[in-house]
Amino acid sequence: MKNVVVSLRDIEKYYGGKGKKVKVLDKISLDVCEDFTTILGPSGSGKTTLLKIIAGVEKPDSGSVIFNKPNLRIGFVFQFPTLLPWQTVLENVTLPLRANGLSKEEAEERARKYLGLVGLLEFEKFYPHELSGGMRQRVNIARALAIEPDILLLDEPFSHLDPLTAESLRSEILDIWISGSTPVRSIILVTHNVDEAILMSDRIVILSPRPAKVKKIIEISLPRPRDRRSKEFQSLEDLVYEYVS
Amino acid sequence: MIINIGTLLLADALSTLRMFIAYTISLITALILGISMARNRYLETFILPILDILQSIPILGFFPIALVAFIALFPRTGVEIAVIFLLVTSLIWNMIFGVYSAVKSLDPSISDLVKLYKIPITTRFFRIYTPPTTKSIGANSIISWAGGWFFITSSEIIAAGSSEYRVLGIGTIIMNAYTSNDLATLVSGLVLLIATILMTYLILWNPLAKDLAGLNILSIDVFYYRIVKPLVIKTWDLIASLFESLEIKFRSFGKRISVRGSRILLFISVLILIVVSVYYVTPPATLVTNLGQLKPIAELSFYYTTLIEILLSLSRVAGVVLIGFLISTYLAYLTFKSSRGEGFLDKYIVFIGEILASIPAILWWPILSFVALKGLLGVFIVSLIVFLQGSLWYTYFNILIYGLSNLKREYIELSDIYNVRGLLFIRAIFIPSMLPSIASGALSSWGGAWNSTIVAEYIDLGVLTVNLGGVGAYLDTLFNENRILELSMTIIILSLFIALVNKTVWRVIFKRLTRRYMVE
Numbered sequence: 001m002k003n004v005v006v007s008l009r010d011i012e013k014y015y016g017g018k019g020k021k022v023k024v025l026d027k028i029s030l031d032v033c034e035d036f037t038t039i040l041g042p043s044g045s046g047k048t049t050l051l052k053i054i055a056g057v058e059k060p061d062s063g064s065v066i067f068n069k070p071n072l073r074i075g076f077v078f079q080f081p082t083l084l085p086w087q088t089v090l091e092n093v094t095l096p097l098r099a100n101g102l103s104k105e106e107a108e109e110r111a112r113k114y115l116g117l118v119g120l121l122e123f124e125k126f127y128p129h130e131l132s133g134g135m136r137q138r139v140n141i142a143r144a145l146a147i148e149p150d151i152l153l154l155d156e157p158f159s160h161l162d163p164l165t166a167e168s169l170r171s172e173i174l175d176i177w178i179s180g181s182t183p184v185r186s187i188i189l190v191t192h193n194v195d196e197a198i199l200m201s202d203r204i205v206i207l208s209p210r211p212a213k214v215k216k217i218i219e220i221s222l223p224r225p226r227d228r229r230s231k232e233f234q235s236l237e238d239l240v241y242e243y244v245s
Numbered sequence: 246m247i248i249n250i251g252t253l254l255l256a257d258a259l260s261t262l263r264m265f266i267a268y269t270i271s272l273i274t275a276l277i278l279g280i281s282m283a284r285n286r287y288l289e290t291f292i293l294p295i296l297d298i299l300q301s302i303p304i305l306g307f308f309p310i311a312l313v314a315f316i317a318l319f320p321r322t323g324v325e326i327a328v329i330f331l332l333v334t335s336l337i338w339n340m341i342f343g344v345y346s347a348v349k350s351l352d353p354s355i356s357d358l359v360k361l362y363k364i365p366i367t368t369r370f371f372r373i374y375t376p377p378t379t380k381s382i383g384a385n386s387i388i389s390w391a392g393g394w395f396f397i398t399s400s401e402i403i404a405a406g407s408s409e410y411r412v413l414g415i416g417t418i419i420m421n422a423y424t425s426n427d428l429a430t431l432v433s434g435l436v437l438l439i440a441t442i443l444m445t446y447l448i449l450w451n452p453l454a455k456d457l458a459g460l461n462i463l464s465i466d467v468f469y470y471r472i473v474k475p476l477v478i479k480t481w482d483l484i485a486s487l488f489e490s491l492e493i494k495f496r497s498f499g500k501r502i503s504v505r506g507s508r509i510l511l512f513i514s515v516l517i518l519i520v521v522s523v524y525y526v527t528p529p530a531t532l533v534t535n536l537g538q539l540k541p542i543a544e545l546s547f548y549y550t551t552l553i554e555i556l557l558s559l560s561r562v563a564g565v566v567l568i569g570f571l572i573s574t575y576l577a578y579l580t581f582k583s584s585r586g587e588g589f590l591d592k593y594i595v596f597i598g599e600i601l602a603s604i605p606a607i608l609w610w611p612i613l614s615f616v617a618l619k620g621l622l623g624v625f626i627v628s629l630i631v632f633l634q635g636s637l638w639y640t641y642f643n644i645l646i647y648g649l650s651n652l653k654r655e656y657i658e659l660s661d662i663y664n665v666r667g668l669l670f671i672r673a674i675f676i677p678s679m680l681p682s683i684a685s686g687a688l689s690s691w692g693g694a695w696n697s698t699i700v701a702e703y704i705d706l707g708v709l710t711v712n713l714g715g716v717g718a719y720l721d722t723l724f725n726e727n728r729i730l731e732l733s734m735t736i737i738i739l740s741l742f743i744a745l746v747n748k749t750v751w752r753v754i755f756k757r758l759t760r761r762y763m764v765e
Contacts, residue, residue, distance in 0.1 A: 057661050076662045082655045086677040095673055096663030147663065 002033040005186040011063035026211035038189045038197040041207030047190040075144030075152045081136035083128040090124035093143045114142040134165035154189040206243045216243045260414040267332035279344025280374045291515050294744040300338035300692030301743045324410045331400040336389040339689035343385035346685035347378040367492045371485035383457040384646035387450050391602035398605045442603045458650030463596045558715035562694040569637040573644040602638040614706045624711050628701045635697030636690040643686030648679030
């Protein structure tokens with residue numbers, strides 16, 4: 001068993017207010033290790049909520065999130081790029097770094113390193129509206145990597161991109177992950193795309209429809225790079241679909 | 246003598262009615278002018294500086310001119326029209342700039358869409374450009390409403406030379422009671438006025454602002470949701486459909502002249518606006534009597550003095566706008582923080598502002614004279630308060646209502662995740678998010694501050710008159726000494742100066758607004 005990085009214990013979350021309460025998460029317990037975990041579930045099942053609870057942006061109504069060491073750094077890749085339109089690409093990436101006390105020079109140096117990693121070095125002076133959708137999402141990824149996180153949270157980062165861009169970004173993230181060029185120890189990806197889950201992750205956590213419970217955990221030990229047309233891949237896909245549908 | 250309660254209530258109702266009429270006129274004008282300016286470069290070039298001049302020139306003191314014109318035109322209803330006109334001048338400017346700034350900061354893909362699908366002008370106006378301005382209109386209505394009530398005591402009685410005109414209204418009753426030392430009437434009038442102001446806020450404007458901006462503001466909601474909102478939406482839709490069908494008919498009929506026709510129409514309307522504003526700023530009556538002696542003032546020293554006074558006022562105006570911006574932003578930040586925690590500031594801050602902004606001038610004087618008589622520092626404090634009263638509220642409500650409602654949830658989440666806090670948060674996320682509201686608030690605040698110079702730089706407390714210098718005090722002196730020629734000249738120079746600043750500083754600020762806001 002690999003080292004556990006974060007443990008979720010009996011996480012419950014409700015939405016709505018007076019008289020219209022909906023249970024979204026139902027006693028979710030999960031150990032996330034130093035690997036690539038994918039949380040797979042139908043849309044509206046509370047996957048993003050779970051991710052935001054791990055990130056600490058939302059509070060669970062009950063249950064706890066336990067990190068194996070204090071002050072873990074978390075990078076978050078938003079579903080939509082969420083770039084500030086009034087800041088350049090470089091400024092957008094340096095913002096979290098400045099917030100963490102880096103000087104302007106240090107922050108810029110670091111930002112450039114990760115902008116280079118996602119292939120956007122020459123666009124640092126551009127404003128978000130001058131970039132394509134895929135490029136904006138790359139900035140979003142660079143921003144998350146630049147804080148050199150222990151855990152990288154990916155919230156359906158490819159779902160709003162065209163298939164070609166999505167595919168190349170998937171392999172870029174895998175390359176970055178496998179090459180070990182960042183200190184990221186653990187990646188949690190949220191998606192409703194079965195193919196993507198099998199292609200990328202070491203472990204798939206399948207959630208049931210609302211209220212979400214952990215329905216099944218499937219370990220994937222296929223060697224990378226994975227071949228979608230291989231028999232093993234296909235049979236895994238069949239297996240996962242059994243639990244999803 | 247205690248005034249008849251029926252008369253008092255009638256007077257109050259009449260004043261409220263005048264306020265609603267003035268408000269409606271201001272709203273419609275603001276929508277038409279604001280949207281056209283934001284969408285049309287030519288209109289923007291001409292009208293923006295003219296509006297800036299109109300909002301900045303201290304008009305109140307020179308109002309009789311407009312009155313004379315109205316009475317000459319409409320002998321029977323002239324005074325009533327003049328009073329409403331005066332109210333409009335204290336309501337309208339910030340509403341225009343609010344609409345302008347909201348449309349200006351829209352995603353440019355909207356204008357592509359409009360061009361691509363050749364969306365008719367009336368549909369653009371009613372269904373595309375007006376809806377996104379509602380937050381800004383909500384915030385600016387609150388300010389304008391306060392501004393109107395603040396001036397109600399000075400707008401219902403108009404002195405023009407030796408004659409004095411008045412209309413029945415709560416402002417008139419209060420002023421009469423004040424001058425004749427009728428304490429009972431004065432107190433009951435003021436109580437009724439303040440009660441009216443508070444009620445209109447609680448049942449009308451606050452629910453509106455709350456609804457549009459999604460903020461937690463003290464309010465009573467029933468009347469708004471049951472009656473006002475459905476009524477306004479239905480009426481708007483009805484008028485929109487009417488105009489749209491008219492346009493379709495007109496289109497098939499005059500397709501060929503439309504382009505040239507609209508250019509000509511544009512030219513004529515700009516011309517009218519220029520004529521009206523010249524007429525409005527320069528006294529037509531005195532113009533006629535002085536026509537014979539109207540020659541350029543030859544002494545260079547006059548221009549030198551005027552310029553120095555303008556620069557002195559400029560430094561004060563800039564300082565006051567800056568102070569207003571800092572106060573408003575800081576309060577908005579505290580409100581934002583309290584809205585996320587246990588605080589209660591977010592619920593009351595708007596209401597407190599509304600009370601302070603609309604308390605009639607007459608109630609301020611006893612407090613202010615007390616402070617002013619405490620020595621030189623007291624005089625400066627009074628001057629600052631008077632300046633702020635005329636300008637702070639524009640940034641205050643624009644930022645606290647329109648601005649705070651523009652803070653996007655995802656940017657707040659972003660700051661939470663990456664721990665962006667304190668000054669960095671304010672600088673990198675909070676202020677830029679609110680920029681459209683800051684720009685529109687600051688532009689109105691700037692005009693308000695110039696407008697206040699005649700009361701803030703020349704403080705007349707009866708027992709004590711203090712001249713602090715500056716162009717406002719200079720205008721007062723020229724007016725009191727009846728030096729009409731120099732007075733007109735000074736107003737013209739001041740207008741040119743304001744147009745210059747408008748063309749340089751404000752133009753750049755608003756240009757940035759569009760360039761950086763083109764996304765998401």
